[in-house]
Amino acid sequence: MPKILIVEDDPQISKSLSLNLRFSDFEVKTVNTMSEAWDIIKNEHFDLVCLDIGLPDGSGLDLCQNLRDAGNDIPILFISARTDEATVVKGINSGADDYLRKPFGMDELKARMNKILKKFTLPSSVISFGDLTIDPAKRIVKIMDKMVILGRKELEILILLTKKAGDIVTRDKILSVLYDNADMFDRTVDSHMSHLRKKLRSVAGPALQINCVYGLGYRLEWK
Numbered sequence: 001m002p003k004i005l006i007v008e009d010d011p012q013i014s015k016s017l018s019l020n021l022r023f024s025d026f027e028v029k030t031v032n033t034m035s036e037a038w039d040i041i042k043n044e045h046f047d048l049v050c051l052d053i054g055l056p057d058g059s060g061l062d063l064c065q066n067l068r069d070a071g072n073d074i075p076i077l078f079i080s081a082r083t084d085e086a087t088v089v090k091g092i093n094s095g096a097d098d099y100l101r102k103p104f105g106m107d108e109l110k111a112r113m114n115k116i117l118k119k120f121t122l123p124s125s126v127i128s129f130g131d132l133t134i135d136p137a138k139r140i141v142k143i144m145d146k147m148v149i150l151g152r153k154e155l156e157i158l159i160l161l162t163k164k165a166g167d168i169v170t171r172d173k174i175l176s177v178l179y180d181n182a183d184m185f186d187r188t189v190d191s192h193m194s195h196l197r198k199k200l201r202s203v204a205g206p207a208l209q210i211n212c213v214y215g216l217g218y219r220l221e222w223k
Contacts, residue, residue: 002047003027007037034058053080068095073152129165130222143204154196161220170217
């Protein structure tokens with residue numbers, strides 16, 4: 001039974017979401033502030049966080065960013081009445097997995113939640129390419145026996161590129177792996193790719209490269 005945390009300051013919305021999700025066989029806990037969410041996430045395991053942006057003691061955007069900066073890659077689905085493009089992009093760039101605009105239907109919410117939960121299950125077998133080795137189940141990435149610490153989305157990108165090593169992986173394919181929302185923006189790929197390149201370069205130097213093939217996508221190569 002997936003364990004869900006709802007971070008929502010509107011008591012009616014929080015109660016409605018909680019009842020509906022419990023009826024659909026989710027285990028649910030609710031909090032209504034940023035500080036409560038931070039404390040409970042540090043002390044309990046959750047499979048997914050449904051996070052509002054406007055909270056009484058701060059922004060859900062900051063909470064998401066703080067969790068990612070602390071190395072916590074718990075799946076996060078923003079649920080917000082703020083629908084402007086700038087906020088959606090900021091939400092995704094802060095490390096969220098998807099962004100659902102209010103108002104919404106419960107069927108859509110549960111469909112997006114289930115896709116995120118399914119996607120979070122990484123391959124179990126070890127993947128190798130040259131001196132790069134990835135153990136998805138243990139979340140261990142090594143280059144020439146040196147450890148590389150990656151966030152979950154960076155790991156998902158690297159797994160995808162490694163499975164197709166030497167071949168071009170399109171930006172649309174990368175977006176489809178990272179997010180379930182068709183409205184996500186292409187620039188999010190650039191942001192994740194930049195972070196991933198820096199981390200790989202810090203260990204492998206120029207030997208392992210993620211090359212951009214203009215107009216097509218990206219290719220992982222050893223030089």
